[in-house]
Amino acid sequence: MRYQVGGSLKYDDSTYIVRQADEQLYTRLKTGDFCYVCNSHQTGKSSLLHQTIHRLEKENYICVYLNSVLLGTNQITPIQWYKGIIVSLFHKLNLTERVNFGSWWEQQSELDPVQKLYQFVEQVLLREFQNNRILIFIDNINSLLSLNFPVNDFFIWIRYCYEQQAHNPSSQRLGFALFGVASPSNLITDRYGNPFKIGKAIKLCDFQLHEAIPLLEGLEEVVTQPQAILQYIIHWTRGQPFLTQKLCQLVVQVALESYKGAITIPNGTEGYWIEQLVRSRIIQHWEFQDEPEHLRTIRDRLLFDEYKAGKLLNVYQQVLQVEELKNRNPIENLIPADNSEEQIELLLSGLVENCNGYLRVKNPIYRSVFNPQWVSRQLENLPFS
Template identity: 45%
Template sequence: MTNSKQSNGYQVGGSLGESASSHVLRQADSQLYEGLKTGKFCYLLNCRQMGKSSLRVHTMARLKKEGVACVAFEMRELCLHEVTEDEFYGGFVSYLVSEFNLDIELESWWYGQNLIHPGQRLTKFIEEILLEQITQSIIIFVDEIDSVLNLSFQDDFFAFIRSCYNKRADKLKYNRLTFALLGVATPADLIADSSHTPFNIESEAIELTGFQLDEATPLEKGFIGITSNPRAVLHEILLWTGGQPFLTQWVCQLVSSLSHIAEGVELVLRPQ
């Protein structure tokens, strides 16, 4: 995980916790929340350090408070070099069992199904165990989804997600299961076989932009007491950083810790 440092409420690097005072609510926050609440397949694919994981943490916390069962995977933990299909799908199922505290003797169940492909075992587990034992809505967040590019069977995993949505018409319990993918990639990068893509089902592409001044009010708090015009300081910082989250948090932290330059920050940071 990226090293992080906090000062005056700012955090440079890493995911912001759900109670972090410097979390900036953007349009993407409400877009992801509303999309998942309505059962849409959502994906947020963007460059690094744009706040994807922080957005996921805050959205999960909001959904959990409303009784939604949520779990988040760091896909890179499963997509190790030369991982087998049995190890990958077995690890995916094992994580679900642990996080949702499911009542199952997993090892005997998993290997008792060895006549069918590991991907089919995952599907069977979702239908016969997960959706039977968890009766509320379930949202599975898959972070670092670009890690699947290390897999020779990457298309099969996306085919599994697509099948979960396709089954909604015949098996109503699948309407309670929703997925969100986050990572550094494009849909075209992730799918080698277009017939397996989940991106052509009803979906919501979440656009994550830089911080805007009217959204970034929480970042002004670190300037109170060290400058007469916190809004002006923040405005100049955003002009310099373009609203890029990592850089903006870092500059805010720097300015708030150097009170002797805060009053003159408009001149220090203004682009030449």
């Protein structure tokens, strides 16, 4: 069995873990809801996206995948960006033989970019596919934040598509699902045209132990007490998808390197064995061992903007301090989640999570790497702290 550390899993990959979000996204899209999955890096968003596309395509839905990273950079103009979306839809739906794109595009020359997109969907997309529902999946929507022009009109158009459904039956055949590392409040500032207010946020939770059972197959091949080993892996990762797959892979790797493919672990020592593996292969010298990159991604997100870094680190420092005191006064010292800009950024980094309305460090690995000493060093190095 092969564990995949990073990247999107194929729909038939045996290590794909089905979570509650799978059924929620699938069901909501079928009922016609606008859906979005906003979560931190390497939590399985793209894998969920492709799994859902596969399920829906088997039921004769037309699904189009767009990666917003490929639609343009910060140097692109609005007309180029919107044309990129239209051209992508045109080719992915194999409309070349049905529609003369050049002629159609010329006819829209007087329209604004977003109006061209609207006309394409109304005049071409929905007319050419009258017997199917069309679902547009847009990945990496966080890349829209790097464009040098606002994309409010794009999100307003998405909301308009849903509002049209009440009196335009053809609009009922069109749906959207957005995925990325961004908060809706950062993507659009127009509160009246905001599609996220009428949409369904799909919460992508980390693996629970019972959900992660498919990962046992690879462990059973190389280690005794695989159930106990998986349990301690989940203890250290708290089910964070990237780290869970990585630790499973490390168990197999160590077995092949040092134990000729089979590790015998005495009963009762599984926890100690996994702890030593975590500390030696992940935590110690983490900046050099972090391949594929994961912990450095979190670090860079925290420190990227020197003006904001101090605020983020101060909030995180408070979370760490609270956890040190939690045994003395476990309730009063907790930090409530308040949707402030700093807290949203911390949540998107993946370093902390909202647990029943309060912030906490997501797992013991993060707590060991991004510890109080690390935070203090970063604060001392900041020019604006």
